[in-house]
Amino acid sequence: MEKQSRLLCSELCVQRRLYEVTLNCAILAWKDIQIAKKHTGRAIYGAVKAGSSCVPVCEIIAVQEKDDDTPCKNTGKWQKVPQSPADPCQHAFTVFYVERTRQHCWWCSNVTFHCSDHSLCLLWVQTIREQLALLTNRPKSLLVYINPYGGKQRGKQIYDHKVAPIFSRASISTDVIVTERANHARDHLKTEADLKKYDGVVCVGGDGMFSEIMHGLVSRTQQEAGVDENSMEETLMPCGLRIGIIPAGSTDCICYATVGSNDPVTSALHIIVGDSQAMDICSVHNEDRFLRYSVSLLGYGFYGDVLTDSERKRWMGPARYDISGVKTFLSHRYYEGTVSFLPAEGNLGSPRDKMQCRTGCSVCRQSSSDKLVSKNEDSVSDAECQDTWTVIRGKFLAINAASMSCACPRSPKGLSPSAHLADGTTDLILVRKCSRLDFLRHLLRHTNKDDQFDHSFVEVYRVKQFRFSPRYQECDSEVDLRESGVTGKRFLSQICREHRACGCMPSQSNWNCDGEILPHTAIQVR
Numbered sequence: 001m002e003k004q005s006r007l008l009c010s011e012l013c014v015q016r017r018l019y020e021v022t023l024n025c026a027i028l029a030w031k032d033i034q035i036a037k038k039h040t041g042r043a044i045y046g047a048v049k050a051g052s053s054c055v056p057v058c059e060i061i062a063v064q065e066k067d068d069d070t071p072c073k074n075t076g077k078w079q080k081v082p083q084s085p086a087d088p089c090q091h092a093f094t095v096f097y098v099e100r101t102r103q104h105c106w107w108c109s110n111v112t113f114h115c116s117d118h119s120l121c122l123l124w125v126q127t128i129r130e131q132l133a134l135l136t137n138r139p140k141s142l143l144v145y146i147n148p149y150g151g152k153q154r155g156k157q158i159y160d161h162k163v164a165p166i167f168s169r170a171s172i173s174t175d176v177i178v179t180e181r182a183n184h185a186r187d188h189l190k191t192e193a194d195l196k197k198y199d200g201v202v203c204v205g206g207d208g209m210f211s212e213i214m215h216g217l218v219s220r221t222q223q224e225a226g227v228d229e230n231s232m233e234e235t236l237m238p239c240g241l242r243i244g245i246i247p248a249g250s251t252d253c254i255c256y257a258t259v260g261s262n263d264p265v266t267s268a269l270h271i272i273v274g275d276s277q278a279m280d281i282c283s284v285h286n287e288d289r290f291l292r293y294s295v296s297l298l299g300y301g302f303y304g305d306v307l308t309d310s311e312r313k314r315w316m317g318p319a320r321y322d323i324s325g326v327k328t329f330l331s332h333r334y335y336e337g338t339v340s341f342l343p344a345e346g347n348l349g350s351p352r353d354k355m356q357c358r359t360g361c362s363v364c365r366q367s368s369s370d371k372l373v374s375k376n377e378d379s380v381s382d383a384e385c386q387d388t389w390t391v392i393r394g395k396f397l398a399i400n401a402a403s404m405s406c407a408c409p410r411s412p413k414g415l416s417p418s419a420h421l422a423d424g425t426t427d428l429i430l431v432r433k434c435s436r437l438d439f440l441r442h443l444l445r446h447t448n449k450d451d452q453f454d455h456s457f458v459e460v461y462r463v464k465q466f467r468f469s470p471r472y473q474e475c476d477s478e479v480d481l482r483e484s485g486v487t488g489k490r491f492l493s494q495i496c497r498e499h500r501a502c503g504c505m506p507s508q509s510n511w512n513c514d515g516e517i518l519p520h521t522a523i524q525v526r
Ligand SMILES: CCCCCCCCCCCCC/C=C/[C@@H](O)[C@H](COP(=O)(O)O)NC(=O)CCCCC
Pocket: 206, 207, 208, 209, 249, 250, 251, 252, 253, 296, 297, 303, 306, 307, 321, 322, 325, 326, 329, 406, 408, 410, 411, 414, 415, 443, 444, 446, 447, 512, 513, 514, 515, 516
């Protein structure tokens, strides 16, 4: 506090007690003068001294001159501010700021300072506002998409009651679109939205809704930069706009794994103060065709089957995943195929190193600076050519690629607790065929502190690219049925006919790509 030069220092009242209030460019602090006097001469240790409070300027949401009739902070009742000229409470301003509550949860708290002099009150309001205006990473204008059907169908209510009032308090202007169909937000972002008007896009919904918005923005960015999304060789351009997530879905893993909670108010406050976190995006291709991007889970087998089954039970809301989870677990299906991958090299840690990625994580920082160096040296493709692919064939209950931890309320550590948010890699988890009981043990470890990778039938690799092809595609009589124009039921019956001799079952799962089903099983991911 002492090191920064003071901008203001006054004696003001808070709840009828006199405080010394100081402001510098980093911190607003208020100290109870009587308590401070009592403690004079005695050193008080600890983060917050008795009767003292402070808030970093970057966590102030807004400052407002207090009107005559305003709800009182403590009682919540409406009261008249006293009018007597001698009353030190005659003029007042309220500072709204971030307060940390339970783990990773934020709340918008406030404190009202009273002063007898109106010009002093105005000076405080103006000076704090000037300091806030210097914080250039804060958004001023946002484009908000609400999925009214996600999760428990409370997206609009959550936005209207919990988020819109704090955005308005922070003087953020918003254009709000309540979606009318699936892919409405994606298409609007891709082709229509005037993105120059906004500092960011806000997604009110679950992982599927986030995925829509991310697809809209990423595709728009590639279109404008002339990058062909179908090409696996081209480097994608990063998006200029940030996406804020207000959780209102069923799993909300993208929000939980980045923010640390699935609380809408916490998310809104992070958006207001301009916090940001880069995020890895996998592109998923089938041959020369781009299919989708993934940021959280790309899962085949168990999670693909859970999703496929749960889509028919959407009316149940988030509970559909529990019902489909149990049903899929009991069916105990396994799938054969080949997984090939390029292991990540360098100092990118390991999926079992017990590190937890956080904003400012050293592994992610190192990875992005390594990428910059290789880009400048134009050596990326050369280096990649020398890489050797690891090939694993087998029978799998689940093949999961977690590009982030995938932590969510169902699994607070996530599918891969040490996965990094922005290191350019994904953690590839192979769960081989095992007994039901063993698989149950593995699944249950996602919900407690035990290591879910510590099983003989589970392998985990940190990779930068991988491919999967289901078993039937590996037979000698490799016929590309799709190219020969065969579709649907005929496609399957033709596989069965042609593959009777080699004995392979055309039994396939679907890929669950951030909660959406992919139309192909053979995929290439980078
Ligand atoms: C029998 C005990 C089972 C306990 C298993 C617990 C494991 C939970 C791991 C959850 C990982 C979630 C990864 C995230 C996936 C989401 O992208 C996806 C879509 O989310 P949303 O759009 O918000 O609906 N959610 C799922 O695929 C649900 C998986 C649930 C599996 C039980």
